[in-house]
Every structure is written in C-alpha cells, then in structure tokens.
Amino acid sequence: VRTGNGYDVHRLVEGDHVTLCGVRIRHDQSLSGHSDADVGFHALTDALLATCGAGDIGDHFPPSDPQWRGAASHIFLSHAKAVVEAKGGRIMNADVSLICEAPKIAPHREAMCAEIGRLLGLERDRVSVKATTNETIGFVGRREGIAAIATASVAFGEDR
C-alpha cells in the first residue's frame, strides 16, 4: 500500500456560495479560482496522483488552459482515479480535512462523502471528510481563504 498527500488553498472573495467536496453550499463569500475552486477535491486529486508518482493536478489540468475555466472539479478527481487504476491501483481509502472558519461542514458531510464515494467507487467507511477551524488565526482564521489536506491510500498489485 502506498499513501499520498494533497494540500490546496483557494482565496475567499465576494460571493454567495462555495463548492467543497462536490457540494455547493450557500455562503457569504465565494472561493476564487480557475475551476470551481473546490479545495477538497483538488487536494484529494493530488493525493491520488501521488500514490503512483503521476505529477500533480497542475500538470494534468493547467490553470492556463481555458477549457478548465469554471470546470466542475469532479472531472479532476475522476481523472486521478483513472490514472491510479490504469497503473493497477485499487483505492483503499480517501480522507479530506477542510480547514475553514465557515461555512459549517458537518451538515454537508454525508453529501460530501456520498459524492466522493460515488466518484471513486468506495464504500462509505472508506471515505472521510473532516472539518476544523483555524481558531480565528492565520489566513484561514482571517477568512482570507479555505485550505484542505487530503490523504489517499492505494494498493498496487506488486506491493505487499
């Protein structure tokens, strides 16, 4: 089994919703980015790619490429699954920590986990979404942005 990490940040700007782990949530700010700025899916995409040394989300989906403007990030996550599986990988689990002062994540956790499970073909107990604030300090605490840390474990045939 091999394990990869992912980290992503997007800035909060004026707006009325954020998309986190595939779920659109009404909010008094929006996340800025070339795609839908879903930090959770971006971090998890990177964690999956990492398990087989397949570069990062920026390699596969250059922000300079206009075709990804406003893209729904499930495209990136599904692509990472395909990359991993093409190399013989079977995803053991997927875990995302969302770090933000707001919105509250708990009411949306099950919808987020269901979406990750659907996209990655994982049972509920192999999918995790957690949340924590940054206790009002740092860039997350000042509501300048939202960060995500992801972990994915993948079993490849040749590994013990």
Add this chain to the structure above:
Amino acid sequence: VRTGNGYDVHRLVEGDHVTLCGVRIRHDQSLSGHSDADVGFHALTDALLATCGAGDIGDHFPPSDPQWRGAASHIFLSHAKAVVEAKGGRIMNADVSLICEAPKIAPHREAMCAEIGRLLGLERDRVSVKATTNETIGFVGRREGIAAIATASVAFGEDR
C-alpha cells in the same frame, strides 16, 4: 491498510502551561480551548476516525457540550481507538507533528510517545512524535497558536 490525516490548531493565550500529546509542560503561554486544548491528541483523534469514515472529533465531542469543558483529551483519543476497533481495525502506527516555536518538545518526546502507546496499545516503534518550529513566520511563528498534523494507519480485516 487505510491512512487518515488530522490537523488541529489552538490559540496561545496568557497562562503558564500547555498540554501536548498528554504531557503537561510549563510554558509562558497556555492553549485556549473548550477541553484541555491538546492539539496533538485532537489531530490524532481525527486521523484515527478518518480511517473508517467515522466523522471528526467535533461530531463525537461537540464543543458546545458542557461536559467536555476542560476535558482531558485522552478521552477523545481512547474513544477513537474504540471506534476503529469496533469496525475491526488494528492500528498500525500513529504519528504526530507538533508545530510551535516553543516550548521545546524534544525533552518531552518520550513521555508523549509513552502516553500515546499506552492509550492506543502500541509498541514504542509504532508511535511517533516530531516537532518543528515555523521559523518565526506565520501564526505559529508569531506565537499566536500551536498546530499539529497527525497520521494514522489502520489495517481492517477485509483490506489487503
């Protein structure tokens, strides 16, 4: 084997001690929080819960619940162990990185590892506590708070 991550932050305020990974350390500031604010144990609790999609520490121990005021965080960590084991998990290892300018962690590392090992039933070499400063920059560098990043790997029966 499945792997989960955990991240936590607590603010530093006026005070005379911090509790980190179960060890009370004299310090010229204290960590603020509803419980004993042990960022190391909180991050590790989340990492364990993540391995079986069991939500996060805030679900299991709502900060709004007065019974956890000032609680010793070993309660949370032991609970996460029980959750994991109830789902058939066996903890492979537990790792915590403490990020703070002060206090120095090295003199307390063995006590912290012993406490984690005792609570989780792990031999010494399956437990890790590491420390790094943030080189005087960012919220950790300004001594506004202490952060922790944890990783836990758990083997479940049905996994390879």
Add this chain to the structure above:
Amino acid sequence: VRTGNGYDVHRLVEGDHVTLCGVRIRHDQSLSGHSDADVGFHALTDALLATCGAGDIGDHFPPSDPQWRGAASHIFLSHAKAVVEAKGGRIMNADVSLICEAPKIAPHREAMCAEIGRLLGLERDRVSVKATTNETIGFVGRREGIAAIATASVAFGEDR
C-alpha cells in the same frame, strides 16, 4: 504498512537560489537555514523517521551542531533510509508537496523525483513531488517562506 508525515518551513531571504528536493534552482530569493534549507528533503526525512518512531530530524542532526552548517540535505534523507531499513523496513513510496508562490516546480519535478529515487532506491512511480501555491495569502503567499508536507509509507516485516 505504516505511514508517517513530515512538515517543514524555511524562511526566504535575499539571495539567488533555493535547493528543493535536492535540486538547486535559480531564484530571486534564497532559503535560510543551518543546512542547505531543503524543506522538501527535511519533511521527507521526518516522514521516514516517523514510520518507526525514530524521533525527528532535529534529534538526529541538531541545528546547534556546527558540522551540519550548510550541509547538503541528502545526508539527512539517506540517514533516515538507513534508520528505517535497520529496523527491517522497506519503503513503499515517498511523496512531497512543495508549497510556494515561486519558483515554478514543474520544470524541475523529474530531476527532483530522480534524486529522491536514487537516494531511497525507489522506482519512479513510487516517488512523487507535487507543487501548489498558497494563492498569495498567508506566509507562503507573502513569499516569507516555503513549506513542505511529506508522506512516506514503509512496510515492516511483522506488519500485515
């Protein structure tokens, strides 16, 4: 299989190059630190040590020890490999996320992965280097420093 994490930060100061994951890159700032300040290698060293509870890079290579002044960090990474292998470990994979506004990492990714693979004895697809900016916010976004998050998975004989 056990998994460890590593986190490191070094400050950016006046200068003309940075060394990241063993690769010297021309840049309009340099990283400050006792050794060559390679945050990627430092984080990965910690992640490896964590898999067998072997302390952290600061234990093995105290910054107060003049012999490590300006040291090339591949020394630290190779040492961590030796520690892990002396305990019967076989490294499954190594993953580093570099968090910086600049320099661009993608043009150097293959050289970094080759260097990690060479030092740790890993095939290309067991090595990962990823990069992300911090979207101009926080200490990374202000170009005050560069951070790295690493993950390493190691199989030990007695583990499932």
